[in-house]
Amino acid sequence: MQLMYSATSPYVRKVMIVAQELGLLPRIERLPCAASPVQLDTALAAVNPLAKVPALVLDDGTVLFDSPVICEYLASLQTGQAIFPENGPARWRALRDQALGDGILDAALLVRYESMVRPEMYRWDEWRTGQMAKITRTLDLLETEAAGYDERADIGTIALACALSYLDFRYADLGWRDGRTQLAGWFATFWQREPVQAVMKIQASA
Amino acid sequence: MQLMYSATSPYVRKVMIVAQELGLLPRIERLPCAASPVQLDTALAAVNPLAKVPALVLDDGTVLFDSPVICEYLASLQTGQAIFPENGPARWRALRDQALGDGILDAALLVRYESMVRPEMYRWDEWRTGQMAKITRTLDLLETEAAGYDERADIGTIALACALSYLDFRYADLGWRDGRTQLAGWFATFWQREPVQAVMKIQASA
Numbered sequence: 039m040q041l042m043y044s045a046t047s048p049y050v051r052k053v054m055i056v057a058q059e060l061g062l063l064p065r066i067e068r069l070p071c072a073a074s075p076v077q078l079d080t081a082l083a084a085v086n087p088l089a090k091v092p093a094l095v096l097d098d099g100t101v102l103f104d105s106p107v108i109c110e111y112l113a114s115l116q117t118g119q120a121i122f123p124e125n126g127p128a129r130w131r132a133l134r135d136q137a138l139g140d141g142i143l144d145a146a147l148l149v150r151y152e153s154m155v156r157p158e159m160y161r162w163d164e165w166r167t168g169q170m171a172k173i174t175r176t177l178d179l180l181e182t183e184a185a186g187y188d189e190r191a192d193i194g195t196i197a198l199a200c201a202l203s204y205l206d207f208r209y210a211d212l213g214w215r216d217g218r219t220q221l222a223g224w225f226a227t228f229w230q231r232e233p234v235q236a237v238m239k240i241q242a243s244a
Numbered sequence: 245m246q247l248m249y250s251a252t253s254p255y256v257r258k259v260m261i262v263a264q265e266l267g268l269l270p271r272i273e274r275l276p277c278a279a280s281p282v283q284l285d286t287a288l289a290a291v292n293p294l295a296k297v298p299a300l301v302l303d304d305g306t307v308l309f310d311s312p313v314i315c316e317y318l319a320s321l322q323t324g325q326a327i328f329p330e331n332g333p334a335r336w337r338a339l340r341d342q343a344l345g346d347g348i349l350d351a352a353l354l355v356r357y358e359s360m361v362r363p364e365m366y367r368w369d370e371w372r373t374g375q376m377a378k379i380t381r382t383l384d385l386l387e388t389e390a391a392g393y394d395e396r397a398d399i400g401t402i403a404l405a406c407a408l409s410y411l412d413f414r415y416a417d418l419g420w421r422d423g424r425t426q427l428a429g430w431f432a433t434f435w436q437r438e439p440v441q442a443v444m445k446i447q448a449s450a
Contacts, residue, residue: 074374075371075374075375076370076371076373076374077374078374078377083381087344087378087381087382087384087385088343088344088347088351088378088381088382089377089378089381090347100333100336101340102336102339102340103340103343104343104347106312107336107339107340107342107343110339111336114331125320127306130306130308130313130317133308133313133316134307134308134309134313136313137294137309137310137313138293138294141294141296141310145294151371156368156371157368160366160367160368161366162362162363162366164282165281165282165357165362167282168280168281168282168283168284169281171284171295172293172294172295175289175293175294175295176293176294178293179293
């Protein structure tokens, strides 16, 4: 399998961690891409017309995206996996938490495009404020729920951890841990998981 | 169940059609919201910190989002449903097609915010161009695949049809049917399905 890859994409990181949790990472070749909302990577657009990473090219040429689809596909390759719980409350909790993690990232990416890609004269403060408020409200909700994450290592907690690590990477000034000790404590432990650290090591070296 | 609702949201329409296909629409109460990237609907934010529609409030107070999660949850309530195929190629095709449909919508919404919500002085043509190119490339891909949709009425084709209907609603000038006769023909037939027309009738009256 080939993964349309970017070392700085948090959605790619989610796929990488899921693959490592499932023991599938050695089967995935990484193809570096330069995804951008305004500059086209033609190789990427040739496999995903939305020109977004991640996209997974299967050995038969089938292309899967977006990241939730890729993650669930990878999980389907391993029987007895726990990343995507079977039908029932655990599944809906995991998928809803993935939506919260990806939702933080969607907002964070939009703010980054606004602040770093868009020419300064076209930036609009209310847009930035609106997106950042989505992030703050979601973090506040997570703080009330983090004590219940226990030992969960499913697509929900993986997505949330990837979102928090992206905030550390791009929004250190936000200080997301301030007043959110439950969430900060959970993240510190979760991020030490062996599969997470294995992916971080790979991404630090390439 | 209560659905945080907007009559103009294409993601809400997708949920409505899925619910009607499954015979579940009578069990869903609609709560109108005013989702906006810059003006907060506090009732919506109270159930979904991302302040986006759709969100589904279950009878036990559990809240599900985003639209793919809600749709899959609804499908899980009906045995023998075909909206979310079981594990296998049909499932990945359906989920990938949903990602294409939702990807068209994500781009179309960003262009709409750029063109209608953002003050004129802050609009940036390259942003609009980049997002519209995602839509155009995806439509071109769909044209090559539409002949293979056959009688499929799964989450993939429903999402694609909702995306096309949104282009008719907000981007009639785009002329998406020009040069895409396969896709246009498929959409014309699909949109006449009874569950789709039932939802359109409800949405026209409220």
